[in-house]
Amino acid sequence: MKFEVTILGSSSATPIFHRNPTSQILNVNEKLLMIDCGEGTQQQMLRFGIKYHKIDYIFISHLHGDHYFGLVGLISSMHLNGRKKPLYLFAPKEIKEILEVQFKHSATVIKFPIEYYATQNNTSEVILETNDVVVETILLNHRIPTTGFLFKEKQRLRKVNKELVEGLNIPQEYYQLLKKGIDFKDEKGKLHKAIDLTIEADIPKSYAYCSDTLADGTYLPQIQGVDLLYHESTFMHDMVDRAKETYHTTALEAATIAKECVVKKLLIGHFSARYRDLSPLLMEAKEVFPESYLAIEGETVLI
């Protein structure tokens, strides 16, 4: 099953050096979930060949513009492209007012349902469960109410062992039953146990998205051992005072969190406009946590 994240933007606050503000696409088994939607996200989608209609779920962490200014334009384009199916929007409750005032003044009636789900800032909760993934909010500590998101693959069905079933003349349609543990009786009446004909499914993976936040540790229990942690690293650690003042994190702090939480990989992003060259941020993170990577626009990271 596909479980991977594509970076559409990794700049903090303002676009700069051809870096766009934050947005990511999480591909879960060919269903696309969007995380944050800074200005120009729809242009980035065009650039990287990501189709509007593949997105049914959008998650907005908080209402600083670099995380949502692209949303109204994306929704308008979905509308103009004839979308009919619902869009599920998980965001602070005020997003509804922001969108609706703009639709009103342009005399636009969006022709598909927008299902608003208001994220809470006082309790972490499961906000979505599909066939493939469970999504819960992560309470972050920023200047305005902000939640991260934890995406956990669901336990998959066992996989059919193709070598063993070969020659048993099992109808293709029966494979789903085998995966669910239902035994198979062949033409001669011999019973083949499902457990013997199948193998363990892959272990479910998890992705934690943490932007923007003070590195204050309250959310660490929730992201323990995730396969991939995206954590904002707005500044280098020599700017730690500025990071604290603005409720942001340094590359060293993000790496320390990754290490303490024993995550498998760390992806850093939300880079300040002061850094044209990002390699010092990466080096700072790697010194503490070698499995650190930069969030680079257009790149896809397997989880």
Next chain:
Amino acid sequence: MKFEVTILGSSSATPIFHRNPTSQILNVNEKLLMIDCGEGTQQQMLRFGIKYHKIDYIFISHLHGDHYFGLVGLISSMHLNGRKKPLYLFAPKEIKEILEVQFKHSATVIKFPIEYYATQNNTSEVILETNDVVVETILLNHRIPTTGFLFKEKQRLRKVNKELVEGLNIPQEYYQLLKKGIDFKDEKGKLHKAIDLTIEADIPKSYAYCSDTLADGTYLPQIQGVDLLYHESTFMHDMVDRAKETYHTTALEAATIAKECVVKKLLIGHFSARYRDLSPLLMEAKEVFPESYLAIEGETVLI
């Protein structure tokens, strides 16, 4: 005196084929005026090296998103870049609510004054007069209240004839007086008439911006003889029914207007997403009005 327009976006409705939604920069004697501000305008400014701080005036034609979705991001970036001087915003009155609801929910207090001027949709009026230019609204006919803008250079002072003043020992500071028609008396008491030492100033130029509108003719008297007419040409003329239905103009109609109004040059833009190749639109316009040009991103047109 510089009087030229740079195209930042020329797409209608949605960004497509690397074309961005509408925005233009008018350079009047090194002061920059922005006309419309679709999503991604600030990224286009970065791309073409246009500095935020050079812009003091922004004109928004109407509140369809492809003409203003980039405004809140641009203002936020001006704020984050430390702007202190006022920004003058000419737009339908509802823009204030749209911006303020977003500043409120991000707990942002913009650190420079935004001077709102609400454009009227029932009467054309002068909305700005600087040392260099007079700006008046053009009443257009679109699905929601929409104004174009007419930018008229002011009459310049006469120019000093350098060949004639040479050897007369006229102090450099006196040149401004000569330009204003004040005669010069030399050391021997001989009077030199200002009119003889100066030549006619350049004839003031004018630029009319008309997007979006039905080609309904009511605004034609106002744009008679302009040096450059930007006119939307969303469709080819085989789509004239669709153009009328959506209150837009075809390339043939725009060219016919240019011809009837005896303008010097026509710039067409606001191209529908159905046209990957724009040359048929240009050919259609040129057949009626040979001095037709395409609005291409990054290109600058002298007026």
